[in-house]
Amino acid sequence: MALPISRHKALREWKLYFFILPSLLFIGVFSYFPAGSAIYHSFFDWQGGDNKQLIGFENFSRALHDPVLWSSFGTVSVLIVFNLIKMIPAILMAVLIHRLKSDRAQYGYRVLLVVPMIVPGLVTLFIWKFFFDPNLGVLNNVLDFTGLKTVLVHLDQFFGWDVFFANAPIGWLSQPALILPSLFLWGFPWIGAVGVLIYLAGLQSIGQEVYEAAELDGVGPFQKFLYIELPLILTQVRLSLVLLIIGTLKDYGLQLVLLGDTGGPGGRGMVPGLWMYNRAFIAGEFGYACAIGMILFVFILGLTYLNNKYVRVDK
C-alpha cells in the first residue's frame, strides 16, 4: 500500500501534474462524456436528432414494464451460467501447460494460444456463423458424417423436441429452441487465450517449495490441482469472473452477428445490449435506449459489488 505523503510534498513539483492532463482529457472526452450524455438523454424522448423532449422518468417506467427487456435479462442469465461452465477448460488448460516439464514446450503452447488472438473478433464470429450454416456448415457435416445426427433425431422423437428432423438439415440459428444451445456451443472448446494466460500467471507465482512439500506428502496430480493450484489461483478466477459477468451482460456482438438485430427467431437470443441497440438504431428510440443502458449499468455495478463483497479469496 502506498504511504501517505504531506500536502507540501505533493504540491512541491505541481507542474508535473500537467503531464496527466492529456490523459484525463481523453478519458473525459471519450469515456465520461458519452456516459454523461447517456444519463442526460435517458430523461428525454429523443430520436437522435436535434429535437428532444424532457419526459422525466418515463423511459425508466416504460423499461420496468418492457417484457422484451426482462426476458432478455433471463437470456443473459443463462449465458452467464454457460460462460461459467466455459471457464473450466481454460483453467484445466492453464494447469496442463503449467505442469509441462519443458520450458520450451510451455513457451510453445503459450505462443500457440496467443496466435489466434491476432484474428479480429468479428472474423471469428463470421467463421462461427458459417460453422452453424445448415447446408454447408462444418457442424452439420460432422454430425452427418459421424452419424450423430441420427442419434439426435431418435432423441428428438423420444423426447418430442421437434427440432431435429431426418430429412432436413439442422437449423441451428433458425429454430428458437436451438438458439441457446448454439450460443453454448459457440467458442468450443472454450479455451480463451486471455483466461489461460491470466490463470497461468497465477500458477507460475506458486512457489516450487509448495509442490515439493506436497510430493513429500504423497499428493497425487488431481489432489495437487484441488488443494494447491485451484485455491492459489482464486484471485485470478475472481478477476475472470468479474470480467466475464461484465462482458456477458454488456456484450451483444455475438448475437447481432449470428442472429441479427431481432435476436433471431422467437427473439430467443435477445440480450439487454442487443435490445438497447435495436431500440436505438432500428426503432430510433435513442432516449429509451439510453435508459436501457442505465439499467444495464446498474445491474453490472450491482453484480460486480456483490462479487467483490462475497466472492472472497482466503489464502
Added chain:
Amino acid sequence: MKRAPLSSIVPYLVLGLVFAWSCWHVASIRRVAVDTDKVTLRIGHWMLHAGMRESFDLAITDYQKLHPDVSIEQIPVPIRSYAMWLRTRLVGETAPDITGLSAVGEEIAGRYYLPLDAYASQPNPYNAGTPLEGVPWRDTFVDGLESVRNLLGPVSGELYGVNLQINTLRLYFNRNLLRAVTGSDAPPVTFAELRALGDQIAAYNARTGTKLVPIASCGPYSRYLFNTLVPSQTQRFAVESSPSLNLSVSPQDMATAFLRGEWTYATPAFRSGLELMREVTSLMPPGFSQLERDDALFAYLQQQAVMFYAGSWDYGVLVRDGPFPTGVTSLPLPDRDDPKYGRFVLGPISEVAGSPEAILGITRTSRHPEVALDFLRFLSCRSVATTFSRESHRISSVVGTPPPPDAPGLAPVLNGEVNGFGIDFTYLAGGNTNRAFQNNLHRALGPKGDLDDFIKAVESTMPENLRRDLAQAALGQQREIRRLDSQLAFALTRSDPKPGEWSRLAEAQSIRQQERLPLVQEFFP
C-alpha cells in the same frame, strides 16, 4: 560506460523510420490536396457492387478531361458501416461534397443537404445534342424525381438528391442447371410452373444424388421474396379498402384498420398471403432465415441452387463471378386462374413506382457546391447514364437510357395492375409489430409450421405493439409539423422569397395535421 548493443537500437530505428515515413506520407497527401490549383471534389457512397466503382471512375475521368481544373476523389464505404460513417461525417462537417443518401430522413436531409428544387427546373447542359436537350433536369428522370422527393422530403416537398438508378427485384436462373433439370433453359412463367419446377428439381436430386435447391435465399432476401408474393393477395384489398382512395394502403392505415377490427391475419386475403409465403418456403434452402446475402449469393454461384431471387444490383456480380450463363426473369406470381390464390389477384403487377437507387445529394458543407452540382448533372446526363448502365449492369433512371445490353429483363415492367401491400409492417415506425411478426414467423414456416399457431402468437401482442408503433408515428408527425413552423416563418421573412414556397409548406403542414389529428383523437385521446 558500456555501449548498448546494436540489436537494442534496431527497434527504435524501425519505429523512427516508420514514423518519418508516415509524416512524409501525410504531408505529401496534404500537398496534393492543398497546394494544387485544382478544385478538389469528393464523392462518398456505399455502392461497392460489381461495376459501380468502375463506372464512377470512368465518369470521373471523363469529367476531369472536360474540366482539367477539377480533381475528383471517390470514397467507397461498405454498406454495413455507411449509415454510421455518413452520420458522423455530416455532424462533424467533414462529409464529402457529394454523398450517397442512405438511411437519411427528412430532418437530416434538410439540415445537411442543399435543396435542388431551383436547379431541377433548369435543363441539364450535359444533355446537349441528345433528345433530352432543353428538357428540365427533373423531367430527364423517368419518374420526374418524385420517388426521391417522397423519400427525402415528404413533408416539405423539397428535393435533396437525384437518383441515378432504379432497383427492380428479379429471379435469376442458372441456364445450365435449368437445362439439366428440365431439358430446356426457359424459366418458369407462371406460379404453377414455378411449383412444378420445384418438383422437377426434387426428382432430379433423387435421380442423381445431388442436393440442388430451387431458390437460393437468405433472411433479408426472403423478405424481398415474401413482399413480392404477398401483395398479389392484397391487391383487391388495396383497391377496395384504400382509406385515402388512392389505391394504396399505408402501414399506418393497416394498423388503424386492425385496431378497429377491420381485418386480422385470419381474414381470407391475409391468410392466403401467409399460405403463399409458406408454400414458397419449400423452394428455399432449409434454415434460410439464418443466412445472409453473401451466403445466398455463394450458394448460387457455387451452383448449389438453380435460381436466386435478388435485386437488380446483384446482377453485375452474377455475370462477373458466375462460371455459367445467368438468365433474368420476373418472379412468377399467382394469376387470376390460379385455383388456390387466384381469387384475390387483380392481374400482373406494374413496377412503375420503382424504387430509387444511387441517390446522391450535395452537402451544405461543400466548399464548391456549384462544381458539385455540375458534376451531379454530368453523372445524370444520358451519355454517362448509358455508360453506368453498361458497366454496372443496372437500370438507369434517366429517360431513354437503354437497359444493360445483356439483361433487358432487369427493366421495370410498366404495364399492369396496382400493387397490393406487404403484411409484415416493415415500414411502420417503431418496429415493434414487425419484430413480433418476424420473431414468430418460424411458427408458420418451420418444418412443422402451423398458420393458426403463428396467427395466435402474433395477434396476442399485436394491439399493444401497434399502439406503441402508432404512438411513435404520431410523435414523428408532431415533430414534422413543429419543424415546418420554423420553415414557414423563414419563408415569410426571407429577403429573397421563393415563389410558392410558403403556400407549399403551409399546405404540407395542413395535410400532416389532418393525417395526425384523427389518429390521435381515436387512439390517444
